[in-house]
Amino acid sequence: MSDIGITVKKSEDFSEWYTQVILKSELADYAPVKGCMIFREHSYAIWEKIQEIFNAKIKRTGHRNVYFPMFIPESFLKKEAEHFQGFIPQVAWVTVGGDSQLEEKLAIRPTSETIMYSTYAKWIRSWRDLPIKLNQWNSVVRWETESTRLFLRTREFLWQEGHTAHATKEEADQEVKEILDAYKDVIENYLAVPVLIGKKTEREKFAGALYTTALEAMMPDGKALQMGTSHQLGQNFSKVFNIKFLDKNEKERYVWQTSWGFSTRMIGAMVMLHGDDKGLMLPPKVAPIQVVIIPIPYKGVDAKVIQSRAREIHERLQKSTISVVLDDRAEYTPGWKFNAWELKGVPIRIEIGPRDVKKKQVTLARRDTSERIALKEDDVVNEVTKLLEEIQSNLFNRAKKSLEESIATVETYDEFKEIFRKKGGFIRACWCSNSACEEKIKDETGATIRTVPLEKEKIFSKCVYCGEEAKEVVYFAKAY
Amino acid sequence: MSDIGITVKKSEDFSEWYTQVILKSELADYAPVKGCMIFREHSYAIWEKIQEIFNAKIKRTGHRNVYFPMFIPESFLKKEAEHFQGFIPQVAWVTVGGDSQLEEKLAIRPTSETIMYSTYAKWIRSWRDLPIKLNQWNSVVRWETESTRLFLRTREFLWQEGHTAHATKEEADQEVKEILDAYKDVIENYLAVPVLIGKKTEREKFAGALYTTALEAMMPDGKALQMGTSHQLGQNFSKVFNIKFLDKNEKERYVWQTSWGFSTRMIGAMVMLHGDDKGLMLPPKVAPIQVVIIPIPYKGVDAKVIQSRAREIHERLQKSTISVVLDDRAEYTPGWKFNAWELKGVPIRIEIGPRDVKKKQVTLARRDTSERIALKEDDVVNEVTKLLEEIQSNLFNRAKKSLEESIATVETYDEFKEIFRKKGGFIRACWCSNSACEEKIKDETGATIRTVPLEKEKIFSKCVYCGEEAKEVVYFAKAY
Numbered sequence: 001m002s003d004i005g006i007t008v009k010k011s012e013d014f015s016e017w018y019t020q021v022i023l024k025s026e027l028a029d030y031a032p033v034k035g036c037m038i039f040r041e042h043s044y045a046i047w048e049k050i051q052e053i054f055n056a057k058i059k060r061t062g063h064r065n066v067y068f069p070m071f072i073p074e075s076f077l078k079k080e081a082e083h084f085q086g087f088i089p090q091v092a093w094v095t096v097g098g099d100s101q102l103e104e105k106l107a108i109r110p111t112s113e114t115i116m117y118s119t120y121a122k123w124i125r126s127w128r129d130l131p132i133k134l135n136q137w138n139s140v141v142r143w144e145t146e147s148t149r150l151f152l153r154t155r156e157f158l159w160q161e162g163h164t165a166h167a168t169k170e171e172a173d174q175e176v177k178e179i180l181d182a183y184k185d186v187i188e189n190y191l192a193v194p195v196l197i198g199k200k201t202e203r204e205k206f207a208g209a210l211y212t213t214a215l216e217a218m219m220p221d222g223k224a225l226q227m228g229t230s231h232q233l234g235q236n237f238s239k240v241f242n243i244k245f246l247d248k249n250e251k252e253r254y255v256w257q258t259s260w261g262f263s264t265r266m267i268g269a270m271v272m273l274h275g276d277d278k279g280l281m282l283p284p285k286v287a288p289i290q291v292v293i294i295p296i297p298y299k300g301v302d303a304k305v306i307q308s309r310a311r312e313i314h315e316r317l318q319k320s321t322i323s324v325v326l327d328d329r330a331e332y333t334p335g336w337k338f339n340a341w342e343l344k345g346v347p348i349r350i351e352i353g354p355r356d357v358k359k360k361q362v363t364l365a366r367r368d369t370s371e372r373i374a375l376k377e378d379d380v381v382n383e384v385t386k387l388l389e390e391i392q393s394n395l396f397n398r399a400k401k402s403l404e405e406s407i408a409t410v411e412t413y414d415e416f417k418e419i420f421r422k423k424g425g426f427i428r429a430c431w432c433s434n435s436a437c438e439e440k441i442k443d444e445t446g447a448t449i450r451t452v453p454l455e456k457e458k459i460f461s462k463c464v465y466c467g468e469e470a471k472e473v474v475y476f477a478k479a480y
Numbered sequence: 481m482s483d484i485g486i487t488v489k490k491s492e493d494f495s496e497w498y499t500q501v502i503l504k505s506e507l508a509d510y511a512p513v514k515g516c517m518i519f520r521e522h523s524y525a526i527w528e529k530i531q532e533i534f535n536a537k538i539k540r541t542g543h544r545n546v547y548f549p550m551f552i553p554e555s556f557l558k559k560e561a562e563h564f565q566g567f568i569p570q571v572a573w574v575t576v577g578g579d580s581q582l583e584e585k586l587a588i589r590p591t592s593e594t595i596m597y598s599t600y601a602k603w604i605r606s607w608r609d610l611p612i613k614l615n616q617w618n619s620v621v622r623w624e625t626e627s628t629r630l631f632l633r634t635r636e637f638l639w640q641e642g643h644t645a646h647a648t649k650e651e652a653d654q655e656v657k658e659i660l661d662a663y664k665d666v667i668e669n670y671l672a673v674p675v676l677i678g679k680k681t682e683r684e685k686f687a688g689a690l691y692t693t694a695l696e697a698m699m700p701d702g703k704a705l706q707m708g709t710s711h712q713l714g715q716n717f718s719k720v721f722n723i724k725f726l727d728k729n730e731k732e733r734y735v736w737q738t739s740w741g742f743s744t745r746m747i748g749a750m751v752m753l754h755g756d757d758k759g760l761m762l763p764p765k766v767a768p769i770q771v772v773i774i775p776i777p778y779k780g781v782d783a784k785v786i787q788s789r790a791r792e793i794h795e796r797l798q799k800s801t802i803s804v805v806l807d808d809r810a811e812y813t814p815g816w817k818f819n820a821w822e823l824k825g826v827p828i829r830i831e832i833g834p835r836d837v838k839k840k841q842v843t844l845a846r847r848d849t850s851e852r853i854a855l856k857e858d859d860v861v862n863e864v865t866k867l868l869e870e871i872q873s874n875l876f877n878r879a880k881k882s883l884e885e886s887i888a889t890v891e892t893y894d895e896f897k898e899i900f901r902k903k904g905g906f907i908r909a910c911w912c913s914n915s916a917c918e919e920k921i922k923d924e925t926g927a928t929i930r931t932v933p934l935e936k937e938k939i940f941s942k943c944v945y946c947g948e949e950a951k952e953v954v955y956f957a958k959a960y
Contacts, residue, residue: 031549032556032598041614042543050544063527064521069511069636070550070588070619076512091577094588097635098569106513108550108574108588118512128811129775134521138619139550143577155577332758333606369789 002208035155045288063133071106086207091140117241137160151268154394166256172256183228192283192396198451210234222424224477280345284388291324296353346467411461430470432463447476484550515635525768543613551586556594566687570622597721615642631748639743645735652736663708672763678931686788690714702904704957708742712808760825771804776833891941910950927956
């Protein structure tokens with residue numbers, strides 16, 4: 001058994017625990033090419049679920065999916081100076097195609113603003129062509145030099161990137177907000193990861209944006225993880241790429257734009273937040289397999305009877321919308337199977353043994369609480385359906401409680417440093433809005449402002465660093 | 481109107497017609513980076529339908545989706561000599577990451593055999609780990625030097641690539657066949673593109689395969705277009721990448737492998753085959769929009785009554801599984817809308833005008849036959865459902881007839897050359913199985929053997945080139 005189980009405790013060596021959970025549950029693997037990872041079927045199926053959920057939401061609100069090339073000429077990236085500075089240290093360059101050196105080297109997209117907007121300029125002529133609301137699912141490349149962390153830091157990762165163009169600032173503001181809400185729904189109600197939502201400071205915003213909004217989750221090691229961002233780009237890119245339209249009064253105007261994205265790193269957050277010493281723990285709404293049935297042949301009842309009962313239950317659940325697997329492999333023992341499926345994070349296990357057959361019942365085991373429940377066979381579909389919902393809420397509520405407990409409100413910099421050193425987490429403090437203070441706090445503690453709440457919170461002290469008048473209540477943390 | 485319509489006839493300038501249809505129907509556009517294209521929402525939605533259909537099929541038969549990195553170290557590509565020779569002239573190379581020159585240059589995947597199989601070697605230990613049946617949806621890069629043809633020849637394109645490993649040759653053979661059948665179903669029954677199916681000759685097979693099977697369609701300009709391939713890789717790659725397993729007798733064996741793929745070029749085939757002088761014509765089963773409703777306000781009936789009737793019909797169709805759009809934009813005339821939606825290939829148009837309102841009917845127009853049909857309002861869901869099926873069959877049957885008419889059986893090389901020069905198409909002829917004859921025919925006429933039928937056809941002459949004993953009946957054509 002030991003070869004498949006996790007050999008360290010989450011509470012003792014979080015980083016090693018995280019890597020073991022991912023590798024041993026077969027979510028992912030290191031790739032044979034440096035800095036890259038392989039999304040194995042177990043994590044890719046979760047990503048497909050996320051795609052399905054998010055696609056349905058954004059298509060309902062008039063967005064459409066497209067695919068733009070992965071190559072971006074260097075000159076395009078250079079057009080918006082701030083954007084270029086932001087991405088250039090991390091770009092992978094294609095310099096040779098077939099036998100020939102390229103005249104202009106090509107970046108592999110770190111993000112697609114420049115390649116898409118140069119084309120938007122061609123497509124948009126009149127107010128009739130607006131809004132444009134496009135999204136792509138693709139992979140992007142950022143040439144990380146630090147060591148790989150599966151899902152969190154790899155040179156290539158999967159994401160979606162939305163890019164919209166609107167006639168007015170108000171419409172673009174509204175789009176930023178609409179997407180933020182959609183992200184919140186996916187992250188909290190499906191991945192069961194609670195988040196703080198707010199704006200980024202000037203220092204932390206996206207390179208080239210007017211402002212950036214983001215969703216931040218808190219990990220068990222006290223560090224914040226950004227789950228998604230939604231940017232109001234203003235007219236920064238439209239002026240550079242010359243994206244103009246004739247309004248209803250035949251007047252030429254620049255469009256207002258937004259871009260927004262989330263990536264496979266959200267799977268990493270889900271692993272860290274819900275997993276335990278037995279392995280993964282998947283929220284039922286994104287679990288590729290929600291229920292596993294394990295027949296337990298044992299003396300007293302004919303093994304064939306147990307098998308056929310297991311198949312019956314399997315069929316019954318299959319006919320509902322529940323995703324279920326019957327593990328009747330003869331080459332593994334029930335004990336081995338229990339561990340293997342717990343490791344993979346399947347929310348509910350159904351055991352069918354001699355006693356269950358005799359009593360016309362099944363035994364359920366919850367992955368989240370380890371609770372075991374005996375159930376009449378006839379109730380199985382209804383009860384499993386209810387239980388899946390309950391597990392989903394339980395995971396979220398547990399995580400919500402620890403998010404709330406991670407927030408420490410401080411009035412002085414000494415308190416800030418002490419609490420932050422001890423346990424990390426979010427430090428809620430007042431700030432004068434001056435970048436210098438933000439910068440110094442970062443240099444001295446490693447904490448950055450993760451989020452400035454959208455609805456201003458009531459000022460309760462002077463600026464935590466300089467002692468001048470405070471303008472905002474903000475949330476600091478060390479970031480992943 | 482003229483600015484949105486196609487300005488050449490399909491029969492007069494096929495190549496220009498093809499480009500205009502794609503650009504004007506907004507299926508796709510040229511990218512601002514050389515040799516690349518943009519998959520706009522109209523074609524990407526078709527691709528999403530194809531993904532949905534194919535995913536359902538392969539998941540039912542135990543395949544799973546994954547994602548491997550886009551980067552392949554040069555040393556990996558070099559491991560299988562034949563494979564390397566086949567792809568090396570077309571590879572795009574990343575040589576710089578961030579600020580530094582890479583130690584080993586990285587290919588952007590032209591296909592993923594080498595990167596995947598080096599990992600399969602790590603994952604596979606015992607017969608219990610087999611079969612492995614994985615698939616990826618991604619983009620691949622082949623550095624074409626000829627000029628771009630949208631969907632048919634671009635430096636980056638979208639595809640799926642399946643990669644399986646099995647314990648025995650028989651299982652791998654069966655996998656090749658199973659996928660070929662799945663491809664046939666997608667291509668014929670959804671895209672309505674009829675195909676010839678068979679093996680490739682040694683000269684035409686995939687670089688590194690034992691044998692290659694393929695599906696070939698015939699385009700209106702007399703050239704064949706390969707719609708998908710399914711390869712038996714034998715143990716070529718497993719020996720190179722050392723993919724071994726212990727069988728049930730604890731004996732070490734190399735796995736047998738298959739790989740298979742189809743790409744977005746199949747959308748190009750669909751455009752060429754079904755389109756007409758008015759634009760695209762989409763088979764209902766892959767049409768993102770199956771029905772468009774156009775209210776026709778005109779004297780005699782209050783415009784509001786017509787609008788509300790149109791909305792009613794819209795809602796009724798929406799509640800069914802039919803994909804429907806109500807085009808009630810005030811800024812365009814009904815005539816303009818008719819042309820615009822015909823250009824986009826929507827299978828059925830529903831008109832609601834004063835006469836329709838008075839008679840409690842709607843008027844249907846079929847995109848495939850231009851036929852107009854008056855229909856009782858109450859029958860609309862049933863009748864539209866039936867008509868969509870009829871249009872689907874009609875498109876396939878028309879194409880099937882022209883595929884059959886494109887095949888010319890010849891006994892002599894003179895006949896071969898004359899017919900081939902006149903009209904292209906498939907030339908059905910007997911062949912001695914000697915590569916030299918195949919090579920000479922290609923040099924002299926440009927025709928290659930597209931397919932060798934899986935079930936041998938009856939020999940009816942000597943080899944069409946050398947006059948020696950024939951071994952096979954084969955199908956020649958000029959290939960896209």
